[in-house]
Amino acid sequence: MGSEIVAAKAYRHMWEEPVLTGKNGSGTVFFSGCNLKCVFCQNSAISSGGEGAIITAGRLSEIFLELQDAGASNINLVTGVCFIPHIRAAITDARKNGLTIPTVYNSGGYESVQALKLLDGCIDIYMPDFKYMSPEKASEYSSAWDYPDVAKPALKEMFSQTGPVSLSDDGIMKKGMIVRHLVLPGAVPESKRILRYLHDTYGNDILVSIMNQYTPMPSVSSHPLLGRKVTDDEYRRVVEFASEIGIENGFTQLGEAAKESFIPNWDLSGIIR
Numbered sequence: 001m002g003s004e005i006v007a008a009k010a011y012r013h014m015w016e017e018p019v020l021t022g023k024n025g026s027g028t029v030f031f032s033g034c035n036l037k038c039v040f041c042q043n044s045a046i047s048s049g050g051e052g053a054i055i056t057a058g059r060l061s062e063i064f065l066e067l068q069d070a071g072a073s074n075i076n077l078v079t080g081v082c083f084i085p086h087i088r089a090a091i092t093d094a095r096k097n098g099l100t101i102p103t104v105y106n107s108g109g110y111e112s113v114q115a116l117k118l119l120d121g122c123i124d125i126y127m128p129d130f131k132y133m134s135p136e137k138a139s140e141y142s143s144a145w146d147y148p149d150v151a152k153p154a155l156k157e158m159f160s161q162t163g164p165v166s167l168s169d170d171g172i173m174k175k176g177m178i179v180r181h182l183v184l185p186g187a188v189p190e191s192k193r194i195l196r197y198l199h200d201t202y203g204n205d206i207l208v209s210i211m212n213q214y215t216p217m218p219s220v221s222s223h224p225l226l227g228r229k230v231t232d233d234e235y236r237r238v239v240e241f242a243s244e245i246g247i248e249n250g251f252t253q254l255g256e257a258a259k260e261s262f263i264p265n266w267d268l269s270g271i272i273r
């Protein structure tokens, strides 16, 4: 990406984890561009396809306030990794102009500690993925063999900024970290290694969201593993393992989550006035 912010949609998203969605939805801003290149990306139209509109940090700040005015539970920044300095400026500006709801940094987990330090004090909730423990899978699926070595210190930096999970009386998250893990077809052992690492490192001070919404995109339809969905048995084994090792706080998904129809339209709504 270049030096200007590009974003594709901003709206109240009703299907995030319940502690983020609340009654009125999570105020989600989808940014364009990404620093990973996942072969199964559902959002490839914006992550690598160039869709989106250029906006200023001032406009981004206004978008945050518009989402708050619409009743959003939080500001949910999806894949803003290419625009971290601009996001910092927009949040700082919006806070001066009345933004009070929590901010959520929602990412693939492939950030440098140096970049994350720019967000210290601006972000209330981090929601990174933890995608891979093996460099081989990270290389084959996301062109990032060093993913595990980058993600581990990134998550530690995120946690050091927010501390343990804190909820309001009505169950809305105020502070802390949710780590998402998307179970992939044929990768139950990999998922178990990740859950073991997360629990050994953070205990029950974080929320773990175990996702079964992997959807085979046309680009991987002939791949021997990625061409199919995760089976009920694979997902059940991962969830049972999480329970066995003592993970108490988190989320699982129902089967209907794996549908292409959940992918938003990138119509610039909420971005351009």
Ligand code: SF4
Binding pocket: 034, 035, 036, 037, 038, 040, 041, 042, 043, 044, 047, 079, 107, 108
């Ligand atoms: S990290 Fe997410 S947005 Fe980026 S390429 Fe991977 S799946 Fe797509």
